[in-house]
Amino acid sequence: MDLRIPEGTTAVVLGPSGTGKSVLIKHVIGLLAPDRGEVLVHDRSLSRMSSSEVLGLRRDIGVMFQDGALFSSMTVxxxxxxxxxxHTDLPDxxxxxxxxxxxxxxxxxxxxxxxxxxxSGGMKKRAGLARALALDPGILLCDEPDSGLDPVRTALLGELLRERHEExxxxxxxxxxxxxxxxxxxEHVSLLWxxxxxxxxxxxxxxNSDDPFTRQFLAGQTAGPLGMD
Structure with missing residues (x-):
């Protein structure tokens, strides 16, 4: 795959379940290495970074996990x-x-x-978002942030993401x-299939695309190249 994310935007990567969206995130933060090709973050190749450089990069990447991934033994x-x-030496x-x-x-x-x-599920998502932004990262990765939320909570979470990005x-x-x-x-959309x-x-x-798959997926239509397999 070949994907470029414009810096400074809110970019959405859409795709059916099981098509590789979460795997993509794992490559961006260096948890997985590509079989071939390169992953570049801020124009730097992860494969050419030392372990300490990768760890430094991760401090500039906040991750909002599907289920919040909060530490169960800690308060919010x-x-x-x-x-x-x-990761800091700031006073308490x-x-x-x-x-x-x-x-x-x-x-x-x-x-x-x-x-x-x-x-609640929605509160866990918001707590996960707050933690992901705690270090004021230059990049925020949100892995299925709407997972398990009803339509109203999904809309509210979307508004919150937009507000935090604007701020x-x-x-x-x-x-x-x-x-x-x-x-x-x-602001930018990529479709992964x-x-x-x-x-x-x-x-x-x-x-407004005329591409058959794009049109089918975004409209939720049954007719088109995407089936049950």
């Missing part, structure tokens, strides 16, 4: 503060201030002392198969 507040405590007073700002931004300040098992900047990459979420947040990029470009072009 400590989950958000964790990256700051792990500053860490608490930064964590509080991110929790307030996602509407979870009043839930700061709760444990993850006391949160913090950087590049946001959302991988999903949810067309409604894509229409809400996307069977391990290759079918189309990639500005969101307006994607949603």
């Amino acid at each position: 507040f400590d989950n958000v503060a964790f990256p700051l405590r792990q 007073s500053t860490i608490r201030e930064v964590a509080a700002e991110h929790l307030q931004a996602v509407g979870l300040w009043n839930a700061r002392d709760r444990m993850p098992n006391e949160l 913090l900047g950087g590049t946001v990459v959302v991988v999903t198969h949810n067309i409604a979420l894509a229409k809400l947040v996307a 069977q391990g290759r990029i079918v189309s990639s470009g500005p969101a307006e072009e994607a949603f």
